[in-house]
Amino acid sequence: MKFNSLVIHGGIDGDEHTGSVNVPIYQTSTYRQEEVGKHKGYEYSRTGNPTRFALEQLIADLESGYKGFAFGSGMAAISSVLMMFNSSDHIIFSDDVYGGSYRVVSKIFTNLGLEHTFTNTSDIKNIENAIKPNTKAIYIETPTNPLMKLTNIKEVAKVAKNNNLLLIVDNTFMTPYLQKPIELGADLVLHSATKYLGGHSDLVAGLVVVNTEELAERLHFIQNSVGGILGPMDSFLLIRGIKTLSVRMEKHCQNAMKIISWLEQQDFVTHIHYPKFDRNEDAKSQMKHYGGMISFDVKNTDIQNKILSNLHVITLAESLGGIETLISVPSRMTHASIPSETRKQLGITDTLIRLSVGIEDSDDIIRELDITNK
The missing domain is CATH 3.90.1150.10 (Aspartate Aminotransferase, domain 1)
Known part of the structure; x- marks a missing residue:
């Protein structure tokens, strides 16, 4: 499907059990099991919920990724991605990032041993000069918030690949309608879905899309372990917002x-x-x-x-x-x-x-x- 159709029919389209054209709000915390370990795909809503799953499939489709993950806020999504790294790992960040991203990196994850460098990623040489032996990822916003500086995703993706680094792109400002980072070489794409994806200032949510099964397993482990998940009602509202x-x-x-x-x-x-x-x-x-x-x-x-x-x-x-x-x-x-x-x-x-x-x-x-x- 083309994009304008995908926003409406992507992910899980409707409900096969009732014929509902909208995915229902599965407002439940737990699920009946036929016997120990035998269930219909869901055990507990922190681990998985059908409404949230439909949203996660939808954003994966829209971003041309392998799998999507829905979190309780944009900052929960960003923090969960940063939890994929170890203390003493080093990450390069765009210098002109959202204030909340700057704060969580410089005030929280620094205390946990994560090293970072802020640099103007618009110039590829700045990124190359910032790479250290312990560098594990490059994290960019393009356009940046609030100065709208652009970074060439394809160029950065080449540098990341040549140095065995992950490329993380915050795509909040552009949305997958205007920009597709994974198609340009990114490994992970982030959204504060509170913004354009929700579109109506009536919810708080974060989304992440990864491009490989290995990254999906790592991030799902963190999502399930830490538990910063999006609830079914907000998942339903976000699906509705994405349709337009x-x-x-x-x-x-x-x-x-x-x-x-x-x-x-x-x-x-x-x-x-x-x-x-x-x-x-x-x-x-x-x-x-x-x-x-x-x-x-x-x-x-x-x-x-x-x-x-x-x-x-x-x-x-x-x-x-x-x-x-x-x-x-x-x-x-x-x-x-x-x-x-x-x-x-x-x-x-x-x-x-x-x-x-x-x-x-x-x-x-x-x-x-x-x-x-x-």
């Missing part, structure tokens, strides 16, 4: 391009961060469209505060990827956990604004960004 992913992403992208065109004409905007402006044409070619996330710097905090005041269509809030337009200040919100000096070095300024473009009428979004109306 294609049409939503098209509208997100259309609106974003209109807003970009408007921002380019505004004197109060000093810099726009958006994949369209990235100089790496090969990295740009790996995406179907540029996505619905925009970051831009303004001249001063007074202008920033003016934009944030008296909002009606746009919502000042954490998160992204919903049908509604969300606006945030990374330095004080999503990336506040990153030390100020590090933020300055990366370019995450105090006057940076991040916009998650929704699917409202683009004219209404632009009207609220226009400081001449306030």
Whole structure:
């Protein structure tokens, strides 16, 4: 099936027992066994649940992977992937990552002995220079959060393969509709499914897709052992959200391009961060469209505060990827956990604004960004 059909009919399509066109919500913790060890594929819902399994199959299909895994949050998914490594192992990370990823690596896993290096992965030489004898993986975001820097997945995959490293890609911003990391050489793909995959700001979830049976066995052991699983109700809601992913992403992208065109004409905007402006044409070619996330710097905090005041269509809030337009200040919100000096070095300024473009009428979004109306 092509993608627009796969989001609706991929994974487990409906329910063969009743003819329901939707996978039921199997709201159960345990399952009847005919005799010890003899069951119908399920024993306990931490280990496996039919609704969650349908979601996991669906995301594996959409990402062209071997197997999918659903977790209680994006951070639970990221943390579980990091648990696949041992103390004294070393991982290379994109320097401009989501603040929660930075925090869990630098504050939690460092204490457990996991070594790390943050570097600008847009330049392949930085990755090659960061490789150590104990390096086990490369972890990238592309585009990055919040500065929208691109990394060429194919190039990094070659470096990873040549050095026997795993390549992990956070694909939250792009979704499998716009970018397919596994097809480009990645070994694991991560999603904060809270965002575009859910799409309606009504659930918290994380997804991981792996490309081999060996990685699937390792990650399932961790998922089952640690237990950070997604419940059946949220699994059902996430399947429902994914069904409209294609049409939503098209509208997100259309609106974003209109807003970009408007921002380019505004004197109060000093810099726009958006994949369209990235100089790496090969990295740009790996995406179907540029996505619905925009970051831009303004001249001063007074202008920033003016934009944030008296909002009606746009919502000042954490998160992204919903049908509604969300606006945030990374330095004080999503990336506040990153030390100020590090933020300055990366370019995450105090006057940076991040916009998650929704699917409202683009004219209404632009009207609220226009400081001449306030």
